[in-house]
Amino acid sequence: MPPATVHLVIPCYQESGRIGPFLTELCGVTRELGGVTIQVVEDGSDVAEAARMRDIITPLCQQHAHLLPPLFLPQNLGKGGAVYAGWDQAAPVDWLAFVDADGSCSAAEVANLIRRIRQQPSPQTAVFASRWDQTSARVQRQWKRRLMGRIFGALVSTLLHIPIHDSQCGLKFVPRSAYQRIASGLRIHGFAFDVELLAALHDSGCAFEEAPIPWHETAGGHVHLIRDSFRMARDVLAIRKRRSKRPKLDA
Ligand SMILES: Nc1nc2c(ncn2[C@@H]2O[C@H](COP(=O)(O)OP(=O)(O)OP(=O)(O)O)[C@@H](O)[C@H]2O)c(=O)[nH]1
Ligand SMILES: [Mg+2]
Numbered sequence: 001m002p003p004a005t006v007h008l009v010i011p012c013y014q015e016s017g018r019i020g021p022f023l024t025e026l027c028g029v030t031r032e033l034g035g036v037t038i039q040v041v042e043d044g045s046d047v048a049e050a051a052r053m054r055d056i057i058t059p060l061c062q063q064h065a066h067l068l069p070p071l072f073l074p075q076n077l078g079k080g081g082a083v084y085a086g087w088d089q090a091a092p093v094d095w096l097a098f099v100d101a102d103g104s105c106s107a108a109e110v111a112n113l114i115r116r117i118r119q120q121p122s123p124q125t126a127v128f129a130s131r132w133d134q135t136s137a138r139v140q141r142q143w144k145r146r147l148m149g150r151i152f153g154a155l156v157s158t159l160l161h162i163p164i165h166d167s168q169c170g171l172k173f174v175p176r177s178a179y180q181r182i183a184s185g186l187r188i189h190g191f192a193f194d195v196e197l198l199a200a201l202h203d204s205g206c207a208f209e210e211a212p213i214p215w216h217e218t219a220g221g222h223v224h225l226i227r228d229s230f231r232m233a234r235d236v237l238a239i240r241k242r243r244s245k246r247p248k249l250d251a
Contacts, residue, residue, distance in 0.1 A: 003035040004118050005093040006173070008110070009086030011079045013043045015101040016052035018220055022103030023056070027064040029111040036114065037093070039068040040101075041086040044076035080193020084186065087179060094123045096179050100170030102218040105129060109213045110171060116211060123175035126201050128194075130210035132165035138214040145217065148229055155233060156195055159240050162202050165210060167195050178206040187242075191228050192235035199239055203246070 008030070012019060023040070030036040042053050050072055061067050073085060087096045095117055099110055109129075117127050131139045131149065141149070153165045172194065182200040186193070201208055 003033070004095060004120075004123060006036045006095040006097055006114055006117070007087070007090040007093045007176075008036060008038045008097045008099060009083050009090075010038065010040045010099055010101050011043060011082035011086070012040055012045075012053065012101045013076065013079070013082075013222060014045050014049055016049055016056060018103065018218060019053075019101045020056050022101065022107060023060060023067075025103075025107035026099075026110060027060055027067050029107045030114070031064055031066060033111055033114055037066050037068055037091070038064075039086050039090075040070040041082040042070055042072045043078070043082040044073045078189040078193070079191055080186075080197075081189035083193065084183070084189070088183070090176070093176055095173050096176050097173045098171070102170075102220065104215055104218045105169070105171045105213055106216070113171065113173060113211055113213070117173050123177065124207065126175065126178065126206055126208040127173040127211050128164070128167070128198070128208055129169045129171035129213045130166040131169050131215045132210065132212065138212075141215065141217045144225055148225055152229065152232065156198075156236060159236055160195070160199050160243070162198060164198060164208075167198055169213070169215070171213065172197075174201065175206065178204065181206075188235050188239070190231060190235065191223060192232040192239075195232075195236055196239050199243060203243065 030038060040057055042050055057070050061069060071086060083098045090096060099105060113127060113129060149166060153167060156167045157164055178201055181204050185200060186196055188196040
């Protein structure tokens with residue numbers, strides 16, 4: 001039987017300085033796996049940045065048929081908006097996925113998780129990579145980010161009653177059929193989009209699992225610890241409010 005197919009989106013905002021080596025390696029490892037397409041979604045950075053991204057990606061597209069032409073969004077939608085724009089245009093694959101552009105999660109680890117989801121007899125359980133509960137040798141993050149990540153994880157699981165430790169890790173796999181059931185109700189396009197995605201999957205009956213991965217934080221991150229944590233906490237509260245209003249399945 002052919003392996004389950006995967007469409008992997010890389011959301012990018014001002015990433016021309018970081019994406020090159022990671023994308024090159026990712027194209028190599030996924031080509032060996034087969035059945036994977038990759039697409040960069042450039043999230044309305046600016047004209048000069050879009051040109052730099054084109055210069056990096058075009059030669060790689062010529063070498064790798066499974067690297068699709070990038071999608072250039074006319075305006076900045078936010079990380080979630082970029083991921084969904086890529087997923088919404090995907091061919092009818094088995095799995096939709098995204099990975100951060102900065103290579104904090106290595107290409108080899110992306111390949112490992114693709115092998116892992118392919119062990120499912122059919123795509124059923126969403127797989128969220130996780131930086132939780134690991135020795136500092138495997139997960140290298142600034143202590144501030146590690147701390148904020150733990151606080152945010154506790155906030156998500158407590159307020160939404162969903163058992164998860166790390167909702168924000170930049171590598172996730174979702175069965176396409178499960179995404180199709182929930183896509184029309186997804187509203188959050190910023191950095192907290194993963195939380196809404198998780199809640200919607202959970203509420204629709206799609207199981208999920210956290211998969212521990214090594215993580216090597218890369219300099220030049222876009223997430224502003226105070227400003228974005230505040231926005232994300234606000235988004236979690238909005239998700240909670242909306243969920244409390246939804247009709248109960250068994251009503
Ligand atoms: N589409 C889109 N992607 C964004 C935006 N801001 C950041 N990203 C992408 O989101 C991903 C994660 O952003 P990073 O800059 O790696 O975040 P970070 O500050 O390193 O935070 P962690 O990776 O969680 O430690 C990258 O692929 C970014 O390009 C945005 O406004 N739009
Ligand atoms: Mg990062």
